[in-house]
Each structure stands twice: as structure tokens, then as C-alpha cells.
């Protein structure tokens with residue numbers, strides 16, 4: 721279970737529970753719940769069930785539409801502060817980590833960046849994506865390298881304060897490691 725505090729229209733606790741359903745690979749059920757705290761007891765405000773598919777190994781509470789109420793962001797979908805589905809990122813499947821913030825200050829609103837996960841030789845359609853956090857529209861979609869399927873945030877590294885404008889390969893370059901001192 722993942723837990724995080726949020727400010728929906730008062731302080732609340734957000735919980736995320738994930739259970740595997742059946743034996744089919746990739747089938748999970750996600751239960752999100754918002755709990756209000758009155759200083760003594762928790763009262764469930766709403767629940768949201770994502771009945772199938774997958775999610776990320778992370779949860780972020782962020783006001784994606786900047787209306788003053790926190791929303792609940794998973795890596796491939798967002799639930800509004802009232803517990804209704806806001807969007808699903810088209811084609812996004814599963815990953816470990818994602819980030820949401822004002823990644824491009826010159827662009828209005830917030831943006832997200834997510835890295836998808838490859839497991840057991842099962843590849844996602846694209847290794848990473850950069851998206852509009854309010855709508856889920858993919859703005860840049862990472863391309864997969866031909867030589868390796870390992871995805872990494874270094875695929876989007878840029879020396880420019882602006883994010884890359886063209887798809888980049890999702891693999892990281894090989895780097896040499898310093899030799900360990902001999903004893």
C-alpha cells in the first residue's frame with residue numbers, strides 16, 4: 721500500500737492498494753481512496769477503482785490543473801480531487817518512477833516525465849514519455865534503442881534549460897567506472 725497526504729479541499733490521506741487479479745500477466749486492480757481526518761478519526765471520502773491494466777510503483781499528489789485542489793497522479797493516469805478519472809496517458813503501461821512539475825517554465829501548466837519498465841523480455845511500446853500533466857497528452861515520446869531495451873532518465877538529459885523537442889533514444893550511453901583501489 722502507498723500512502724500520501726493531500727489537500728483536496730481539506731487535509732486528507734490518500735491510499736493506493738494494488739492486487740493481482742487472475743494468472744494473466746499484467747492484470748491488476750488498483751484501489752485509490754481518500755480519507756478525511758477530523759483530528760481523531762478517518763472518514764472515507766471516496767474510492768476509485770481501476771479495474772484492469774497496470775499502474776506505476778509510485779503515487780504523487782499534485783494539483784495538475786492548478787485549481788487549488790490536489791489531484792492523485794499515478795504514472796499512467798490521473799484521478800481528480802473528487803475521485804473521478806481525469807485521464808489515461810494513451811499507450812502508457814507500467815513503470816517505476818515518474819515526476820510532475822513545471823519542467824518547462826516557458827510553457828503554461830505542469831508537465832510530467834515517466835519511464836516505463838521492461839520485465840522478463842516484455843517490452844512496452846516506448847521507454848519514456850514527456851506529457852501535459854493536466855491532460856495526459858504525450859508531448860514527446862521516447863524512442864527505443866536498437867541495441868538495448870534498458871530505459872533511463874539519461875535518455876532525456878539535456879544541457880539546455882528547455883526539454884528536448886525531438887524523440888531521443890531511451891538507452892543510456894555506456895560509461896566507464898573508476899577502478900577500485902587495491903588493498
Ligand SMILES: [Ca+2]
Pocket residue numbers: 782783784785786787788789790791801
Ligand atoms: Ca486540481
